[in-house]
Amino acid sequence: MFRKRGKMSRQKKHVQKKRQEQVKEEKIPERIQNSKVHDSSSKLIFGNAELCSQFLRNYMNMPILKNVRAEDIEDVSERYIPMFTEERNSDTVKRVKITEKNSFYFISLIEHKTKVDYNISMQLLRYMVYIWEDYEKEMERQHKGISKTKGFQYPPILPVVYYEGKANWTASGNFKDRIMFHKAFEPFTPGFFYKLIQLNSYSVEELIGKKDELSLVMLINRIQEAEEFRELNLPKDYLRDLSERSTKEVLDILERVIKVMLRHFKVSEEEAEAFVGQVKERRMGELFENFKGFDLPAAREKAKAEGWAEGHAEGHAKGHEEGRAEGHAEGRAEGHAEGRAEGHAEGRAEGHKEGHAEGHKEGLAEGFQTGQKEGERLLLLKMVCKKLKRKKTIGEISEELEEEYSVIENICRTVENFAPDYDIEKIREAMTCGDKILIY
Numbered sequence: 001m002f003r004k005r006g007k008m009s010r011q012k013k014h015v016q017k018k019r020q021e022q023v024k025e026e027k028i029p030e031r032i033q034n035s036k037v038h039d040s041s042s043k044l045i046f047g048n049a050e051l052c053s054q055f056l057r058n059y060m061n062m063p064i065l066k067n068v069r070a071e072d073i074e075d076v077s078e079r080y081i082p083m084f085t086e087e088r089n090s091d092t093v094k095r096v097k098i099t100e101k102n103s104f105y106f107i108s109l110i111e112h113k114t115k116v117d118y119n120i121s122m123q124l125l126r127y128m129v130y131i132w133e134d135y136e137k138e139m140e141r142q143h144k145g146i147s148k149t150k151g152f153q154y155p156p157i158l159p160v161v162y163y164e165g166k167a168n169w170t171a172s173g174n175f176k177d178r179i180m181f182h183k184a185f186e187p188f189t190p191g192f193f194y195k196l197i198q199l200n201s202y203s204v205e206e207l208i209g210k211k212d213e214l215s216l217v218m219l220i221n222r223i224q225e226a227e228e229f230r231e232l233n234l235p236k237d238y239l240r241d242l243s244e245r246s247t248k249e250v251l252d253i254l255e256r257v258i259k260v261m262l263r264h265f266k267v268s269e270e271e272a273e274a275f276v277g278q279v280k281e282r283r284m285g286e287l288f289e290n291f292k293g294f295d296l297p298a299a300r301e302k303a304k305a306e307g308w309a310e311g312h313a314e315g316h317a318k319g320h321e322e323g324r325a326e327g328h329a330e331g332r333a334e335g336h337a338e339g340r341a342e343g344h345a346e347g348r349a350e351g352h353k354e355g356h357a358e359g360h361k362e363g364l365a366e367g368f369q370t371g372q373k374e375g376e377r378l379l380l381l382k383m384v385c386k387k388l389k390r391k392k393t394i395g396e397i398s399e400e401l402e403e404e405y406s407v408i409e410n411i412c413r414t415v416e417n418f419a420p421d422y423d424i425e426k427i428r429e430a431m432t433c434g435d436k437i438l439i440y
Contacts, residue, residue, distance in 0.1 A: 044253050045217055046092045046108045046162075049073045051250065054214040056096065056106070059197060060158075064098060072097040076105075083130050093131065104156040105131050111163045121175040124159040124194055131157060159194040164221060169198050208238055213250050216242055216284075220257055226265045229291060236285050243282040255279040258287070378428070384411045385422035 045051050049070035056065045056073075074095045083091075094106040107127050111117060132154045136147045146152050163169050176182040176191045199222055207215040216239075223229050246254070255276040262272040278287040380403070387397045398408040418427050 043090045043092075043110065044257060045214065046094075046110070047075070048250065048253055049075075050247060051214045051217065051253065052094060052106075054210075054212045058210050058212060058214070060160075060195065068096060068098070073106075079134065080127070080130060083127055091127075093127070102155075104158060106158045107131075107160065109159075109161045111161055111165065111169075116165070116167070116169055116171050118171045119178070120161055120171060121173075121178055121192075121194060124161075125175060125190070125192075128157050128159065128192075159192070160197060161194055162197045162199070164199045166200060166224075169196055204232070208235065211238065211241065213242055213246050213254065216254065217257055220261055223261060229261065229265075232288065234288060239285040239288065243279075243284045246282075251279055251282070254284075381411060381415075381427065382424055384408060385415060385424060385427070388412065388415070389420065389422055 045055065052073050053068050053070045056062075056068045074097075075092065076095045077092045080093050090110040092108050094108075095103050096106050097103045107124065109120060109124065111120070117123075135155060139146050139152070161169075172178075173193045173196055174191065175193070176186070176189055179185070179189050182189050199218060202218065204219065207219050209215075216234075219232065219234075220229075223232070258279060259272050259276045262275060263269075267275070275287055275291065278284065278290070380401070383401060384397055387400070392400070394405065394409050394412050397403075397412070398405045401408065414431065415422060415427055418430075
């Protein structure tokens with residue numbers, strides 16, 4: 001059946017609103033539930049401006065970045081959403097101010113997989129070209145033709161791969177190594193290196209020596225087993241200084257990262273909350289000390305028992321609800337059958353008389369409504385044929401009549417055999433059954 005006119009424009013607005021909602025900046029979740037533990041934790045590193053600024057200052061070994069502050073960093077990842085696939089949804093793009101008038105772009109690719117991705121340099125090149133093209137379009141919008149001038153330059157891009165796998169990263173850092181005969185074609189082959197940050201290449205001592213919150217996050221991200229956490233002997237002054245000077249936002253991230261790790265160790269939710277509560281209270285030293293004496297096997301048994309109890313309660317409630325629903329359905333069916341037999345005899349006589357009167361009235365109303373709908377269909381058919389005679393396209397007709405494209409397309413395909421005259425009487429004769437026009 002034909003939809004009411006104007007509905008198409010409302011649908012377009014709905015689609016536009018949905019797209020806008022999809023590209024809103026991603027917020028840090030209250031509870032990280034990703035099974036890829038390190039992927040989630042690493043994403044928090046580059047999602048926080050303070051930790052990101054520590055990364056650029058203390059881990060990149062670039063003098064130009066020594067004074068980067070959190071307020072100099074702007075997350076522009078949402079601008080480049082088309083670049084990211086589901087597999088690469090942890091990648092981020094930052095715009096970093098290095099002088100009053102100049103910025104550079106920082107791309108971080110997080111690799112948590114054990115298997116090395118040898119095509120990472122090609123992925124980075126795609127990101128870089130996409131960013132430069134976007135920059136060029138932005139500058140052209142502000143100053144038409146500026147990209148064709150001699151003095152126009154593109155901003156630098158710093159590509160970084162943050163790798164957490166246990167195995168060594170064996171992919172080449174030089175893009176040219178992915179190109180055949182690159183030495184013979186060297187003058188004509190683009191070349192760049194990416195910066196590799198291999199988490200396990202840092203010793204515990206090196207990370208402690210950084211004396212920043214990021215070093216603690218990286219230390220935790222290195223941990224795969226509970227024993228590694230238990231054996232992690234961190235200096236008391238290191239933990240005390242981090243506890244005292246960290247901002248509330250960074251403490252919140254540390255709390256979440258530790259909670260993710262504890263869940264990975266199958267620590268119960270109640271005990272995990274107790275541990276991370278010491279982070280909130282700026283007593284991280286106590287957290288590490290308390291975990292050393294923590295009976296993890298007993299905690300796992302407790303968590304298992306809690307899980308069983310919760311599952312049993314949920315199963316009982318669900319079973320009760322399903323049983324009630326089934327019993328209700330069966331009882332209703334039986335009652336319906338019995339009542340129908342009894343009521344059929346009594347109601348038939350009364351219903352015949354009442355139904356005749358009501359049926360006459362309803363039939364009259366229904367006939368009027370059907371006739372009105374058929375009239376609307378015929379009117380639309382005539383309007384479409386007129387526009388087809390004027391060589392209008394399906395899209396133009398759909399927009400002008402404010403009808404759905406699929407409806408107009410269906411009509412146009414049905415009447416195309418009657419071109420170019422589009423004789424309405426012949427079309428009606430071919431498309432009617434009784435008095436009804438067969439167009440839907």
